[in-house]
Amino acid sequence: MSLEEHRGAKNNGPRAPYTKPTDISDPDYFHKVVDCQWACPAHTPVPEYIRMIAQRQYTEAYMVNWESNVFPGILGRTCDRPCEPACRRGRIEEKPVAICRLKRVAADNRGDIEHLMPEIGPKNGKRVACIGGGPASLTVARDLAPLGYHVVVFDRDGAGGGMMRSQIPAFRLPEAVLNEEVDRIIDFGVETRFNHEVTSLKEVLNDDFDAIFVGTGAPRGRDLNIPGREEVADNFHIGIDWLMSVAFGHTSKIGKRVVVLGGGNTAMDCCRTAKRLGGEDVKVIVRSPFDTMKASPWEIEDAQNEDVEILNNHVPQKFLIEDGKLAAVVFEKVSPEIDAEGRRKMVPTGEEPVVVPCDDVLCAIGQENHFPWIERDIGLEFGEWDMPVVDKETFQSTNPKVFFGGDAAFGPENIIWAVAHGHQAAISIDSFCQQKDVRDRPPPEVTLVSQKMGMHEWSYHNDISNDERYLVPHADKNFTLKDIKMEVELGFDEQLAFDEAMRCLNCDVQTVFEDVKCIECDACVDVCPVDCINFIENSPEADLRQNLRVPANDMEQSLYVSDILPTGRSMIKDEDVCLHCGLCAERCPTAAWDMQQFLYKEGQAKNQQVAK
Ligand code: SF4
Ligand code: SF4
Numbered sequence: 001m002s003l004e005e006h007r008g009a010k011n012n013g014p015r016a017p018y019t020k021p022t023d024i025s026d027p028d029y030f031h032k033v034v035d036c037q038w039a040c041p042a043h044t045p046v047p048e049y050i051r052m053i054a055q056r057q058y059t060e061a062y063m064v065n066w067e068s069n070v071f072p073g074i075l076g077r078t079c080d081r082p083c084e085p086a087c088r089r090g091r092i093e094e095k096p097v098a099i100c101r102l103k104r105v106a107a108d109n110r111g112d113i114e115h116l117m118p119e120i121g122p123k124n125g126k127r128v129a130c131i132g133g134g135p136a137s138l139t140v141a142r143d144l145a146p147l148g149y150h151v152v153v154f155d156r157d158g159a160g161g162g163m164m165r166s167q168i169p170a171f172r173l174p175e176a177v178l179n180e181e182v183d184r185i186i187d188f189g190v191e192t193r194f195n196h197e198v199t200s201l202k203e204v205l206n207d208d209f210d211a212i213f214v215g216t217g218a219p220r221g222r223d224l225n226i227p228g229r230e231e232v233a234d235n236f237h238i239g240i241d242w243l244m245s246v247a248f249g250h251t252s253k254i255g256k257r258v259v260v261l262g263g264g265n266t267a268m269d270c271c272r273t274a275k276r277l278g279g280e281d282v283k284v285i286v287r288s289p290f291d292t293m294k295a296s297p298w299e300i301e302d303a304q305n306e307d308v309e310i311l312n313n314h315v316p317q318k319f320l321i322e323d324g325k326l327a328a329v330v331f332e333k334v335s336p337e338i339d340a341e342g343r344r345k346m347v348p349t350g351e352e353p354v355v356v357p358c359d360d361v362l363c364a365i366g367q368e369n370h371f372p373w374i375e376r377d378i379g380l381e382f383g384e385w386d387m388p389v390v391d392k393e394t395f396q397s398t399n400p401k402v403f404f405g406g407d408a409a410f411g412p413e414n415i416i417w418a419v420a421h422g423h424q425a426a427i428s429i430d431s432f433c434q435q436k437d438v439r440d441r442p443p444p445e446v447t448l449v450s451q452k453m454g455m456h457e458w459s460y461h462n463d464i465s466n467d468e469r470y471l472v473p474h475a476d477k478n479f480t481l482k483d484i485k486m487e488v489e490l491g492f493d494e495q496l497a498f499d500e501a502m503r504c505l506n507c508d509v510q511t512v513f514e515d516v517k518c519i520e521c522d523a524c525v526d527v528c529p530v531d532c533i534n535f536i537e538n539s540p541e542a543d544l545r546q547n548l549r550v551p552a553n554d555m556e557q558s559l560y561v562s563d564i565l566p567t568g569r570s571m572i573k574d575e576d577v578c579l580h581c582g583l584c585a586e587r588c589p590t591a592a593w594d595m596q597q598f599l600y601k602e603g604q605a606k607n608q609q610v611a612k
Pocket of ligand 1: 034035036037046047086087088089096097099503504505506507508
């Protein structure tokens with residue numbers, strides 16, 4: 001039978017109900033297949049920059065990052081890495097690609113980028129106030145200043161950076177890296193009012209700004225009101241305040257025995273900082289089980305490598321005082337139990353209380369928002385938990401002139417979420433200032449380009465490395481523990497970076513199926529190493545998932561469904577397990593499969609300026 005005859009063969013037609021053919025023109029479809037980019041709040045095109053690093057195109061890789069996440073050098077050291085648990089490599093072996101530390105490689109090795117910075121357009125007469133000088137406000141400034149906005153950043157500290165400066169210790173984030181990326185934005189003509197704490201939003205509203213962005217973070221550390229708290233005030237420190245005091249040089253020592261309360265990343269920064277300021281016996285004591293600690297696993301590992309002990313399932317009960325001074329913290333031991341509603345409760349074990357002698361306590365049990373400076377009669381509503389009512393898409397408050405982002409909008413998150421919020425708020429502020437509908441969002445830029453260079457040749461490297469994840473080398477702790485400014489992580493060198501980059505599966509190089517070319521020879525089915533291609537009868541999705549050669553049980557991942565083919569079957573591919581190896585496209589005799597690179601760039605304020 002010829003191909004033409006085959007195409008003309010009787011199509012049995014769709015049987016209802018059945019699963020609709022996939023619309024690959026929907027930008028979200030292939031975006032979701034790029035697991036890391038989909039999971040990144042700023043939607044950084046990760047595989048694009050990883051390939052550039054493999055080709056030693058560090059400047060280009062830096063710029064891909066800078067466009068979307070604004071702070072590649074900072075985030076390459078400090079990001080909470082929501083992309084890595086999502087990484088496809090983590091589904092074929094234990095460890096994901098070291099996406100975050102590859103970002104740092106781009107920052108460490110890049111060349112000059114001044115000529116790649118956006119041109120600063122003529123002033124458009126609009127003034128925008130950004131309250132707080134952290135990552136959310138700086139992102140708003142970066143997006144709006146080049147478009148002609150006069151942006152004024154207020155911060156109570158003497159320099160920009162917000163929590164990146166005051167809460168992240170220099171041994172994780174060197175000051176020079178921070179300054180360079182912050183100053184680059186300030187150099188876009190941003191007016192700074194540092195050492196200026198805003199104490200009244202009403203005053204700022206009366207100052208003739210066209211829009212106001214609030215990016216003040218979650219600046220209040222939680223206190224612990226247990227017996228003895230007032231008496232031990234001199235040796236009890238709120239973690240984020242103490243870190244800030246260390247960062248600005250006001251605190252340079254601590255007692256030999258230190259208890260850190262809390263199990264998040266702030267607790268890890270506190271204990272490691274304490275080790276550098278004189279703490280010899282430093283314990284992190286957390287009420288939850290070890291495996292549910294909030295800190296990132298790598299932060300916990302780094303603390304343990306510096307001989308910090310972690311005690312779990314301990315609830316602080318009271319402080320012991322001797323000679324008017326803190327002597328110890330008393331803990332009740334608990335263990336987790338699941339109640340009738342399936343909720344986990346920490347239940348006392350009935351064992352003797354645990355007494356932990358100490359000289360100082362660092363309290364890192366959480367952070368809260370705090371808006372005493374926002375008047376309640378300015379049309380800005382507050383809702384649950386005394387948080388401002390903020391639209392989740394536009395970041396606009398109920399006072400249309402005031403926008404929120406970062407931790408100030410919805411509570412504590414992290415730097416990369418603050419950046420993502422900043423981009424979206426900048427879009428809204430631009431629309432608001434230009435009297436456009438803030439609900440009109442600029443669409444993403446999307447391209448899909450064939451990677452075919454010859455019969456069996458692709459312009460991407462589809463022969464994937466089987467290596468396990470490479471570890472980032474650390475400096476000798478005999479030195480790093482003696483110098484609070486000495487960076488612990490040395491970063492990948494070029495060879496390690498290349499080897500790590502080669503672990504990436506290129507999830508953005510998509511398998512694109514053209515059903516009119518398919519002759520249903522099933523050659524792709526035979527060659528696929530993970531059995532993710534199927535030619536079967538269409539049916540409702542739940543059935544379809546079970547009818548595949550390997551059932552598709554990860555409901556988060558899509559099925560690629562073709563139209564009904566001449567024999568009445570459909571091509572069904574489970575995107576979950578595809579390795580993007582290209583073997584299906586190499587084997588296909590009619591080029592019904594092609595490997596096409598999908599590039600997705602999230603819309604930003606500059607894109608809607610072009611559209612206007
Ligand atoms: S394998 Fe590469 S492209 Fe795929 S999710 Fe991981 S880092 Fe991203
Ligand atoms: S690219 Fe093709 S052959 Fe390779 S895993 Fe994916 S579907 Fe199978």
